[in-house]
Amino acid sequence: MSDISLTQQKISALLGPQGCLLTPEQRQPYEHGARYGHGRSLCIARPASVEEAAELMRLCAKEKIRIVAQGANTGLVGAASPDQSGLDVVLNMERIKGVIDIDPVDRVVQAYAGTRLSELNQALEKHDLYFPIDLGADPSLGGMLAANTGGARLIRYGDVRHNVLGLEALLIDPPGKRLDLTNRLRKNNTGPDWKQNFIGTGGAYGIVTQVVLQVHPRPQQSATALVVPPSMEAAALLLRDAERNFADFLSAFEGISQNALQSVLQHVPGISAPFEPLPPYAFLIELSSARPRSADFDLEKLFGAWLESCFGDLILDAVIDKPEVLWRIRHAISDSVRQEGKVVAFDISVPRSRLGAFRQEAVALLEHGYAGIKVFDFGHWGDGGLHFNLAIPEQLIADFPPLRINALRQEIYDLAVLKYHGSFSAEHGVGPFNQQFYARYTTPEALALASRMQNVFDPQHLLGVTRFAVDK
Amino acid sequence: MSDISLTQQKISALLGPQGCLLTPEQRQPYEHGARYGHGRSLCIARPASVEEAAELMRLCAKEKIRIVAQGANTGLVGAASPDQSGLDVVLNMERIKGVIDIDPVDRVVQAYAGTRLSELNQALEKHDLYFPIDLGADPSLGGMLAANTGGARLIRYGDVRHNVLGLEALLIDPPGKRLDLTNRLRKNNTGPDWKQNFIGTGGAYGIVTQVVLQVHPRPQQSATALVVPPSMEAAALLLRDAERNFADFLSAFEGISQNALQSVLQHVPGISAPFEPLPPYAFLIELSSARPRSADFDLEKLFGAWLESCFGDLILDAVIDKPEVLWRIRHAISDSVRQEGKVVAFDISVPRSRLGAFRQEAVALLEHGYAGIKVFDFGHWGDGGLHFNLAIPEQLIADFPPLRINALRQEIYDLAVLKYHGSFSAEHGVGPFNQQFYARYTTPEALALASRMQNVFDPQHLLGVTRFAVDK
Numbered sequence: 001m002s003d004i005s006l007t008q009q010k011i012s013a014l015l016g017p018q019g020c021l022l023t024p025e026q027r028q029p030y031e032h033g034a035r036y037g038h039g040r041s042l043c044i045a046r047p048a049s050v051e052e053a054a055e056l057m058r059l060c061a062k063e064k065i066r067i068v069a070q071g072a073n074t075g076l077v078g079a080a081s082p083d084q085s086g087l088d089v090v091l092n093m094e095r096i097k098g099v100i101d102i103d104p105v106d107r108v109v110q111a112y113a114g115t116r117l118s119e120l121n122q123a124l125e126k127h128d129l130y131f132p133i134d135l136g137a138d139p140s141l142g143g144m145l146a147a148n149t150g151g152a153r154l155i156r157y158g159d160v161r162h163n164v165l166g167l168e169a170l171l172i173d174p175p176g177k178r179l180d181l182t183n184r185l186r187k188n189n190t191g192p193d194w195k196q197n198f199i200g201t202g203g204a205y206g207i208v209t210q211v212v213l214q215v216h217p218r219p220q221q222s223a224t225a226l227v228v229p230p231s232m233e234a235a236a237l238l239l240r241d242a243e244r245n246f247a248d249f250l251s252a253f254e255g256i257s258q259n260a261l262q263s264v265l266q267h268v269p270g271i272s273a274p275f276e277p278l279p280p281y282a283f284l285i286e287l288s289s290a291r292p293r294s295a296d297f298d299l300e301k302l303f304g305a306w307l308e309s310c311f312g313d314l315i316l317d318a319v320i321d322k323p324e325v326l327w328r329i330r331h332a333i334s335d336s337v338r339q340e341g342k343v344v345a346f347d348i349s350v351p352r353s354r355l356g357a358f359r360q361e362a363v364a365l366l367e368h369g370y371a372g373i374k375v376f377d378f379g380h381w382g383d384g385g386l387h388f389n390l391a392i393p394e395q396l397i398a399d400f401p402p403l404r405i406n407a408l409r410q411e412i413y414d415l416a417v418l419k420y421h422g423s424f425s426a427e428h429g430v431g432p433f434n435q436q437f438y439a440r441y442t443t444p445e446a447l448a449l450a451s452r453m454q455n456v457f458d459p460q461h462l463l464g465v466t467r468f469a470v471d472k
Numbered sequence: 473m474s475d476i477s478l479t480q481q482k483i484s485a486l487l488g489p490q491g492c493l494l495t496p497e498q499r500q501p502y503e504h505g506a507r508y509g510h511g512r513s514l515c516i517a518r519p520a521s522v523e524e525a526a527e528l529m530r531l532c533a534k535e536k537i538r539i540v541a542q543g544a545n546t547g548l549v550g551a552a553s554p555d556q557s558g559l560d561v562v563l564n565m566e567r568i569k570g571v572i573d574i575d576p577v578d579r580v581v582q583a584y585a586g587t588r589l590s591e592l593n594q595a596l597e598k599h600d601l602y603f604p605i606d607l608g609a610d611p612s613l614g615g616m617l618a619a620n621t622g623g624a625r626l627i628r629y630g631d632v633r634h635n636v637l638g639l640e641a642l643l644i645d646p647p648g649k650r651l652d653l654t655n656r657l658r659k660n661n662t663g664p665d666w667k668q669n670f671i672g673t674g675g676a677y678g679i680v681t682q683v684v685l686q687v688h689p690r691p692q693q694s695a696t697a698l699v700v701p702p703s704m705e706a707a708a709l710l711l712r713d714a715e716r717n718f719a720d721f722l723s724a725f726e727g728i729s730q731n732a733l734q735s736v737l738q739h740v741p742g743i744s745a746p747f748e749p750l751p752p753y754a755f756l757i758e759l760s761s762a763r764p765r766s767a768d769f770d771l772e773k774l775f776g777a778w779l780e781s782c783f784g785d786l787i788l789d790a791v792i793d794k795p796e797v798l799w800r801i802r803h804a805i806s807d808s809v810r811q812e813g814k815v816v817a818f819d820i821s822v823p824r825s826r827l828g829a830f831r832q833e834a835v836a837l838l839e840h841g842y843a844g845i846k847v848f849d850f851g852h853w854g855d856g857g858l859h860f861n862l863a864i865p866e867q868l869i870a871d872f873p874p875l876r877i878n879a880l881r882q883e884i885y886d887l888a889v890l891k892y893h894g895s896f897s898a899e900h901g902v903g904p905f906n907q908q909f910y911a912r913y914t915t916p917e918a919l920a921l922a923s924r925m926q927n928v929f930d931p932q933h934l935l936g937v938t939r940f941a942v943d944k
Contacts, residue, residue: 422657
């Protein structure tokens with residue numbers, strides 16, 4: 001019997017047939033990432049408890065088998081997919097799930113890492129609470145911590161990191177050692193904040209098994225509008241003015257380019273044009289509050305009066321409509337752009353004051369060096385996030401082979417990171433997909449730290465497919 | 473010439489007479505902490521630039537001299553004071569100060585670490601912005617990062633950690649190496665968030681030289697009341713109800729015990745009793761908003777109506793008054809308690825739902841084992857913080873020698889940490905003062921990490937007087 005099948009047998013014996021998937025049909029959905037990343041695993045391990053997960057880690061460490069942590073497999077950078085070797089164990093967390101405790105006075109929830117965001121919010125609903133990280137996918141909580149997901153409402157609530165009070169993680173050194181950081185304190189300055197090491201690190205420093213989150217009162221009223229400023233400079237001032245007027249309840253400030261809007265109108269039935277002709281850029285602004293609407297506190301009324309006061313200098317045109325109508329447009333962009341050709345997606349951020357300038361320069365760069373590729377950008381303008389997504393029309397795909405696309409990527413990232421002091425991965429993380437860019441843009445000083453940090457958490461390089469400790 | 477005076481000469485040559493204080497008179501104010509910590513230094517080094525600070529670190533590393541980073545020396549745990557050896561160099565940052573840049577669209581400020589909070593807020597004022605960490609002292613920004621200060625408005629804005637976008641730090645290994653993390657991005661998921669290592673770690677992992685902060689629109693209106701709930705259980709429900717009604721603009725929920733209030737009335741002239749008789753506990757509730765008062769958005773009106781609706785079940789009595797009147801009471805507590813005897817201060821947090829229960833048990837513990845000591849507690853109820861401050865009346869001080877006070881401390885901390893899953897240092901940090909309790913309550917797993925982390929940042933133990941890597 002080969003080493004591989006022997007190890008498979010051991011894992012199967014440890015976790016049972018439900019806990020160790022071996023047939024190609026069983027493995028397939030776990031071996032392909034939502035956007036990037038596909039490989040072959042030694043097996044898909046699905047432990048039913050934290051203790052089983054720890055046992056698995058001990059076994060893998062003993063046999064020097066690499067472990068790729070996986071939540072709901074909705075990540076966009078391939079960080080939860082095995083490589084091509086067939087030697088990685090995928091440690092899927094979907095059976096370690098469930099809400100452990102909700103305390104409505106503390107506004108705190110404790111849950112296992114395999115719990116889905118939708119499941120969490122369902123459990124919170126009866127307490128009029130929710131976890132306000134708004135995303136297109138339905139990730140697991142462990143995956144959300146690993147990627148430090150952001151989303152559309154970061155401007156109001158911060159990212160995942162801002163809302164994690166505690167967690168439990170399993171370390172690989174010593175193998176399977178449980179690190180209990182599950183406190184639920186808002187103030188606790190008793191040394192290094194260890195939990196930070198497990199947030200945004202894609203499972204490279206340990207496997208998150210439990211999370212303790214601060215959650216928020218559910219909004220009871222909201223007001224939304226799609227507005228058109230006279231210029232990108234005016235858009236920046238509009239954002240500033242919106243924050244001065246509504247800092248407390250401004251919950252989204254999203255940008256939508258003309259092409260993105262056009263694409264939605266063309267491909268999604270039942271959505272009518274909010275403006276004729278379509279403006280170069282429109283912004284979806286949302287106010288919301290946990291305080292119900294009343295005669296003396298009516299966001300729609302406050303919003304309407306403000307919009308009116310902005311007409312001329314800051315706003316040329318505006319459509320006030322129900323949140324579900326306007327968010328439907330915003331949420332449809334990603335899918336509809338896929339029908340425009342082969343998508344090249346970017347997840348960029350720059351200081352939000354410079355988004356307009358960056359965008360203009362990036363579009364010019366494309367027109368000059370990559371004619372024919374169309375830009376369908378949109379994003380989280382209020383926090384500097386821009387999904388600078390491109391589509392290569394069918395008939396031009398052959399003109400843009402992978403190497404040329406990679407050169408294009410690098411040119412756009414160079415512009416964002418080196419000139420605009422921005423990020424090549426605002427929300428999605430590193431993963432194998434961004435590995436080369438991580439190496440390119442991370443300073444030698446940070447890489448040196450990463451190398452030492454590897455020895456703290458994973459000296460044998462057994463965790464994950466992302467590599468933070470790289471030579472430059 | 474002794475080694476010591478030789479080193480003093482070298483530092484003096486490097487930094488000049490302004491940059492190297494040597495006489496006892498010059499040194500004295502830098503060698504005593506605001507509450508705890510006093511010792512003797514080799515010298516007070518006051519570099520005038522980041523480059524001079526780096527040079528100093530290289531010199532100290534070469535000579536294996538320990539460096540104690542110091543900001544405005546307002547910390548409360550002795551973390552910025554030299555020990556008794558006379559061999560530590562105090563690296564004071566007061567000359568490396570000044571605001572570098574304010575971007576009102578980004579709501580971002582970049583400043584040198586020696587800048588005081590008051591200086592920062594003064595510079596921000598003309599942009600209608602502020603850094604909303606509300607404290608009794610006027611610390612330096614570097615000190616605020618080192619201690620991860622919290623304060624009274626954490627419930628609305630989070631702690632320092634939540635508002636740091638970037639920083640620059642000098643490492644001790646390699647000595648004086650500059651780590652540039654001064655980005656100003658709200659979304660940036662490109663690997664481990666290195667800056668977290670320098671927040672809340674009291675200068676033990678590096679010297680923060682620049683900070684980049686997210687700042688906020690200044691409140692334009694506020695409403696405050698001092699309210700009395702019928703019981704501590706009702707106080708928890710009142711907090712919950714306040715958040716449901718005012719989640720977006722609830723900016724403080726502070727607790728004041730009867731003794732604390734009594735002490736203020738007795739010792740601070742010009743403050744009249746808000747209630748007769750004084751209630752067992754009162755709560756200072758503040759709403760505020762960056763949106764100016766208008767007929768259709770008037771916090772005082774909304775607040776008044778809500779208070780009225782709470783009368784009976786959740787509120788027995790309430791005084792609505794100007795913020796400056798009510799905050800004056802709150803801010804006077806700490807000083808007035810000092811006139812009650814010898815103060816034994818605690819900076820505790822527990823999950824806020826359990827504050828009432830914890831407090832009751834802690835008071836009983838005192839009555840049982842430490843009769844005569846009086847409790848003057850107050851604190852940040854909304855985030856679970858409790859300054860459980862005690863005073864030993866003059867005539868009893870001899871009955872409570874240091875060893876007995878230490879035993880008392882440990883009993884209170886055991887209750888908070890072991891039974892109520894709380895913190896022995898909510899806001900102030902570790903420092904020499906809390907060193908023994910850090911060792912007592914930190915898990916072996918976290919201590920093992922701390923030991924490895926020491927090797928990442930400071931293998932020769934040259935930075936700071938706090939020790940995170942300790943044997944248990």
